[in-house]
Amino acid sequence: MTAALQPKQPLPISLLRRIDAFLFPPLCIVCDKPRRRDDRWLCGDCLQRLTAGIASRNACPRCGQNRAVRSCACAVVWEYPFDRIVSFVDYDDTIRIIMHHVKYQGKRRLARDMGRLCAPYLDGNVVGACDFAVPVPLHWLRLRRRGYNQAEWFARGLVGDAARPQVHCGILRRMRRTKTQTRLDKSERRRNVAGAFLLTPEGAEVVKGKRVVLVDDVITTGATVAAAAAALLAGGCSGVTVVSFARD
Numbered sequence: 265m266t267a268a269l270q271p272k273q274p275l276p277i278s279l280l281r282r283i284d285a286f287l288f289p290p291l292c293i294v295c296d297k298p299r300r301r302d303d304r305w306l307c308g309d310c311l312q313r314l315t316a317g318i319a320s321r322n323a324c325p326r327c328g329q330n331r332a333v334r335s336c337a338c339a340v341v342w343e344y345p346f347d348r349i350v351s352f353v354d355y356d357d358t359i360r361i362i363m364h365h366v367k368y369q370g371k372r373r374l375a376r377d378m379g380r381l382c383a384p385y386l387d388g389n390v391v392g393a394c395d396f397a398v399p400v401p402l403h404w405l406r407l408r409r410r411g412y413n414q415a416e417w418f419a420r421g422l423v424g425d426a427a428r429p430q431v432h433c434g435i436l437r438r439m440r441r442t443k444t445q446t447r448l449d450k451s452e453r454r455r456n457v458a459g460a461f462l463l464t465p466e467g468a469e470v471v472k473g474k475r476v477v478l479v480d481d482v483i484t485t486g487a488t489v490a491a492a493a494a495a496l497l498a499g500g501c502s503g504v505t506v507v508s509f510a511r512d
């Protein structure tokens with residue numbers, strides 16, 4: 265074979281990657297500025313702001329409300345069937361964008377990575393005492409359309425490889441498709457989700473006498489997690505703690 269007929273040496277992959285990154289740098293999903301390829305999803309600035317927000321959030325140890333933003337009355341009025349709510353971020357514009365990507369653009373791994381980001385800030389005493397981490401389930405139709413439950417991916421990132429609590433998705437079932445809660449007031453939300461959850465036969469067997477950490481992506485009035493917790497407690501679960509990524 266003559267030299268002229270030999271195939272050209274292809275460019276090494278690493279060089280191609282560098283050219284590609286130069287021409288088409290990946291963009292931060294929040295601010296649209298170029299980000300480094302090894303920063304996932306967010307640019308360094310947005311990531312830094314997010315982590316600093318989590319670290320400095322002045323959360324009420326019971327209701328999870330950011331006391332720098334809103335004063336809570338949970339010491340006087342507590343209408344939930346669970347012990348407490350732990351939330352990591354306030355539902356601001358950044359979180360709205362992140363959640364939009366998670367829910368409507370197929371980015372399930374983003375939910376898991378947000379769980380990993382929050383994990384170091386989770387008090388081990390709160391969830392280590394729980395036997396199961398139960399993601400708030402979606403109705404099967406919504407689950408089929410989306411292909412995944414973002415609360416489950418967040419829970420998996422948050423809990424990581426810890427032996428306890430074990431992420432268990434077969435305990436609760438969402439029986440009704442509930443209306444989107446956005447335009448409902450507090451009592452309408454409660455009515456909208458009342459009785460929306462039931463234990464599965466397996467759930468009924470395993471939760472008796474067990475503590476559960478109920479995990480959701482965003483909590484607004486708490487009506488959804490209250491309905492889910494009520495189903496767990498009705499099945500003999502000994503206590504429920506609620507953890508959410510964001511708090512509205």
Ligand SMILES: [Zn+2]
Nearest residue numbers: 292295307310
């Ligand atoms: Zn950014």
Ligand SMILES: [Zn+2]
Nearest residue numbers: 324327336338
């Ligand atoms: Zn409070």
